[in-house]
Amino acid sequence: MRRDATELDRFYKTRQGLTARRMIGRRIRALWPETRDLDVLGLGFANPYLDPYRRQSRRCISFMPAGQGVVVPAREGTPTALGDEVRLPFPEALFDRVLLVHALEEADSLPALLREIWRVMAPEGRLMLVTASRSGMWALSDKTPFGHGRPFTRGQLSGLLEDSLLEATAWSRALYAPPWGWATHRRIASVWEEVGEYAWPGLGGVILAEAVKHTGAVRPQRRTAPVRKRALEGQAQPALSPRHLSGRQGADRTLQDQRSLHGY
Numbered sequence: 001m002r003r004d005a006t007e008l009d010r011f012y013k014t015r016q017g018l019t020a021r022r023m024i025g026r027r028i029r030a031l032w033p034e035t036r037d038l039d040v041l042g043l044g045f046a047n048p049y050l051d052p053y054r055r056q057s058r059r060c061i062s063f064m065p066a067g068q069g070v071v072v073p074a075r076e077g078t079p080t081a082l083g084d085e086v087r088l089p090f091p092e093a094l095f096d097r098v099l100l101v102h103a104l105e106e107a108d109s110l111p112a113l114l115r116e117i118w119r120v121m122a123p124e125g126r127l128m129l130v131t132a133s134r135s136g137m138w139a140l141s142d143k144t145p146f147g148h149g150r151p152f153t154r155g156q157l158s159g160l161l162e163d164s165l166l167e168a169t170a171w172s173r174a175l176y177a178p179p180w181g182w183a184t185h186r187r188i189a190s191v192w193e194e195v196g197e198y199a200w201p202g203l204g205g206v207i208l209a210e211a212v213k214h215t216g217a218v219r220p221q222r223r224t225a226p227v228r229k230r231a232l233e234g235q236a237q238p239a240l241s242p243r244h245l246s247g248r249q250g251a252d253r254t255l256q257d258q259r260s261l262h263g264y
Helices: 005-011 015-031 047-056 110-120 154-163 186-199 247-261
Strands: 039-044 059-065 080-083 095-101 121-132 166-174 206-213
Touching: 015 047, 015 121, 015 166, 015 186, 015 206, 039 047, 047 059, 047 095, 095 110, 110 121, 110 154, 121 154, 154 166, 154 206
Parallel strands: 039 059, 039 095, 059 080, 095 121
Antiparallel strands: 121 206, 166 206
């Protein structure tokens, strides 16, 4: 059974929750610094991380599973819908970015959920998974939402993405500070985050995985490298669906995609 939305909302108002929002949010924004003129979907309980995209995206929607319930957003908040997570009320190929937070850990059927997400993603759209890490301390504490449901390893997420016809393009971690009261003070947590990234890179409490939807018959077979801090803070190249490209720009992009797919 999923955690109730009111419990998740209450967590993100605590000091631990504010720390999680800040540390995870900076990783998400580093990978997706720009969503102007793109359509964004948040699934699970993604509202705390959607604010930067709500202001700049063409369309930004939050969808919460019926088993979790919904928190009615403020008037200026992200529009939020409630329903069946494996039967999303959206047409095919609508969203350029899909963010999953508190979605995989307690899902009844991971394959069905990811298939439905693949359906509503635009060609070359990007998905970001934010999940509890099996090797992190946050998965060991049931006082936070990251301690409920199933945590994941990078290998498990890689397998899920591959089975769902999604190619992993970037990896990151967050929440190196332990989920203890004193460790989640703003300054202390920032030190843990900076030191943990270099000293204990595999012990972050949360794994972030970005993947792209390829619709060509040939999918590139290449390994992805962990995303380091310098790369995270750089500008990422957006993955635009074909409807955002026109004229000569679209033709050039299509030619580049064909060359990359065939290894030219």
